[in-house]
Amino acid sequence: MLLNEIYHALDPVAFSLGPISVRWYALAYLAGFVCAGVVMWRTQRRWGLGLTLDDLLSIVLGIVFGVIIGARLFYVVFYGAGYYLENPLEIFMLNHGGMSFHGGLVGAVVGGSLVCRRYGISIASVCDLGVIGAPIGLFFGRCANFVNGELWGKETDLPWGVMFETGGAVYRHPSQLYEAVLEGLVIFVVLYALSRRVPPRPQGTFMGAFLALYGVFRFLVEFVRVPDAQLGYLFGPITMGQLLSLPLVLLGIAILVGAHRLGRPQRGYLS
Structure with a gap:
C-alpha cells in the first residue's frame, strides 16, 4: 500500500x-495564514475594494489570534x-x-470583526474574503494531521488504507486526507471560481457557501472517522463533529438565501 509507505516515511518534526x-x-498553520492572506489581498484588488496592505495585515493578524484562541477553547469545552x-x-x-475547527471559525470571525470595526471596514465583505482563502489552511492542517498520525479513520481493506502507529495493527481510512481534499481543495476551487466574477457576487455569498459545503463534507467524513476517544459516539452513529457541523449547514443555507434576497454589493471601507 503506497500511501501506507508514504506515511511511515514521514516525520512529524520538520526540522x-x-x-x-x-x-x-x-x-x-503558518502556511495556511500566509496563503489565505495572499488570496484575500488578490481577491479584494480584483473586486476593487481598495483596502490597504497595512489594514489587511491587521485583519489577518486579528484572525490569527482569533483562530488559535477559539480553536483551543472550543476543544477544551466540547471535546475535553x-x-x-x-x-x-x-x-x-x-x-x-x-484544536477545534468550529471554534477556530468562530474565533476568526470575532478576531477579524474587531479589527474591521476599528478601521471602519465592512465585516461582511472581509468574511467573504476570508473564507475564500481559509480552505488552503484547512488543506495544510489536515495533511499535518496525517503526518502526525492523528484523527484517523475506521478499519478498511481498501488499497489506500494506512496502518497508523497509534491505531493498532490494522489498516484504516486516511480520513485526514479525505478532509484535506473535500474541505480544502474542493471548497477552495468552488469559492475561488465564484470569486472570479466582476462585479463580485453579493455580500454573504461566499460565507454561506463555505459554511454549507464544510458542514456537509465534515458530516459525511465523520462516518469513516473514529471519534475522539474521550467522547466516542454521542448517540447512534452521530459524533460531536457531526453535531457541531449540522448548524453550519443550516446557517450557511440561511446566509445564502439572505445574500440573494438582499443583494448587497461587496465593499471595502464604510462611508
Missing part, C-alpha cells in the same frame, strides 16, 4: 534547531470531557494538541 523542534503542524477541569494548566499547552 530541529538545537533543543527546539519545529513540527509540520506548526508550519501548516472534564479533563481540563482537573488539569487547568493543560489548557495553555498547545503543543500537546487539541
Whole structure:
C-alpha cells in the first residue's frame, strides 16, 4: 500500500534547531495564514475594494489570534470531557494538541470583526474574503494531521488504507486526507471560481457557501472517522463533529438565501 509507505516515511518534526523542534503542524498553520492572506489581498484588488496592505495585515493578524484562541477553547469545552477541569494548566499547552475547527471559525470571525470595526471596514465583505482563502489552511492542517498520525479513520481493506502507529495493527481510512481534499481543495476551487466574477457576487455569498459545503463534507467524513476517544459516539452513529457541523449547514443555507434576497454589493471601507 503506497500511501501506507508514504506515511511511515514521514516525520512529524520538520526540522530541529538545537533543543527546539519545529513540527509540520506548526508550519501548516503558518502556511495556511500566509496563503489565505495572499488570496484575500488578490481577491479584494480584483473586486476593487481598495483596502490597504497595512489594514489587511491587521485583519489577518486579528484572525490569527482569533483562530488559535477559539480553536483551543472550543476543544477544551466540547471535546475535553472534564479533563481540563482537573488539569487547568493543560489548557495553555498547545503543543500537546487539541484544536477545534468550529471554534477556530468562530474565533476568526470575532478576531477579524474587531479589527474591521476599528478601521471602519465592512465585516461582511472581509468574511467573504476570508473564507475564500481559509480552505488552503484547512488543506495544510489536515495533511499535518496525517503526518502526525492523528484523527484517523475506521478499519478498511481498501488499497489506500494506512496502518497508523497509534491505531493498532490494522489498516484504516486516511480520513485526514479525505478532509484535506473535500474541505480544502474542493471548497477552495468552488469559492475561488465564484470569486472570479466582476462585479463580485453579493455580500454573504461566499460565507454561506463555505459554511454549507464544510458542514456537509465534515458530516459525511465523520462516518469513516473514529471519534475522539474521550467522547466516542454521542448517540447512534452521530459524533460531536457531526453535531457541531449540522448548524453550519443550516446557517450557511440561511446566509445564502439572505445574500440573494438582499443583494448587497461587496465593499471595502464604510462611508
